[in-house]
Amino acid sequence: MTLSADRIRELHRYELKILRSIEHFMERYDWVPLEHIIRNTRLSLGEIEYRIGRLISYGMVKGTMVPYQGYTLLFGGYDSLALASLAHTKVISALGDIRGEGKESVVYEAIAVGPVVVKLHHVGQRSFQSIRKNRGFMPENMHCPWVFASHYSAEQEYIALKALHEHVATPVPIAMNRNAIAMSFISGNTLNRVKLEDPLDTWEWLLGEVKKAYEMGYIHGDLSEYNIIGGPDGCFLIDWPQWVPPTHENADEILLHDITTLAAYFTRRYKLEINPKDAFFSIIRQVR
Ligand SMILES: Nc1ncnc2c1ncn2[C@@H]1O[C@H](COP(=O)(O)OP(=O)(O)O)[C@@H](O)[C@H]1O
Ligand SMILES: [Mg+2]
Structure with a gap:
């Protein structure tokens, strides 16, 4: 599923609140119990069910009924939180079309002070095993390893770009949030x-x-x-x-x-x- 700027702009604040709540509890659960979302967001059950229905139709959230009613984020939901934060802190003012799609990311054009791209890291479970092997680093028994892996991957790239860009020809890093990096747009x-x-x-x-x-x-x-x-x-x-x-x-x-x-x-x-x-x-x- 690919995100559009409109989709993110149109997200209702309750929908963002629910996404953040699921993200928060995903450290502890594969499926975040509905009960926790209700208590944490203080929204009514009816409101939550309506909002979650929309988030599911956008491909941002996925749900289960067994062994209990619970929800988890999909990349679309995690990406939306990252992009909403970059927009909120005025790093980006508009999101454009997809510029490129690689093995482990989707890169959007965007507008900041000048033209930028936002690279959303999408590292799945399989590639994550290799991060673990190469770096000897990953918490044991974690829930939703793709969230950790994608955030970690963005962090690593951000570290390198910050260190290198003044001396080596790389994009200029502008900001990072969750799995997203905003960096200068390179034409060509x-x-x-x-x-x-x-x-x-x-x-x-x-x-x-x-x-x-x-x-x-x-x-x-x-x-x-x-x-x-x-x-x-x-x-x-x-x-x-x-x-x-x-x-x-x-x-x-x-x-x-x-x-x-x-x-x-x-x-x-x-x-x-x-x-x-x-x-x-x-x-x-x-x-x-
Ligand atoms: N700073 C940038 N400016 C313009 N296009 C970019 C930039 N970064 C990435 N892209 C485009 O997005 C594609 C995927 O980005 P890349 O960083 O190679 O991620 P992946 O790990 O998914 O291969 C690139 O092949 C390129 O077309
Ligand atoms: Mg690449």
Whole structure:
């Protein structure tokens, strides 16, 4: 289900209140008991049932009757809370169309002081197992791991963008709420859809950006032609949630994989002769 700006603008304050209440209790329940929502929101049963019916029809909430009547958020509900907060704090004044949809996110165009995008992280349960493995970090026995995973993923990307954007060509982070990051809009297209004028020059420049990021403590971890936008303002490295530091136990392997993936693309598409191992050593040797 995809959200529209209208849908969020039209959410009634009781509907937002109910979404927040479910979010609150989801730390403790897979299905938040109706009783808790009634007590917490202090709305009448009739009002709640009417509002929840609407939230279900919007794809924001899902319900069950067994073993008791309870409700849980869906991505649409969690996204709405994040977007409503960004709008409330005046980070964004209008939400536009979908700009891109990746493996683990939906990216909307929006208006702030200038053009921005809002990236809503959607990390499902399966990918979460790998976060847990890579980072050795996740509370045991948690309810709704996708909420945690998506929030965590946004936090990680926000950390990297804040650290890097003044030195490395990345989007400028503006604000974060729950699973949402507002960041500067980069015009252009991902490299797979761009024909570069001088591919060798671009490759060398990109390698320089990867090196700067490495020196600052960030290895991208998912670098490819799909995570670089090329346009009138040059190239930008996007999509940073899975970064690892150079002290990570698999840092070398991850950096080499990043470089090999990108090199393979330049070789395939532009017939450049690149030795990824040399490129890799040119980065780590000068740093160590
Ligand atoms: N700052 C941005 N400006 C413009 N478009 C963006 C921006 N960030 C992401 N996008 C678009 O959204 C798509 C998905 O974003 P990405 O960060 O790669 O997430 P995913 O993890 O889902 O791949 C990108 O391929 C791109 O088309
Ligand atoms: Mg991506």
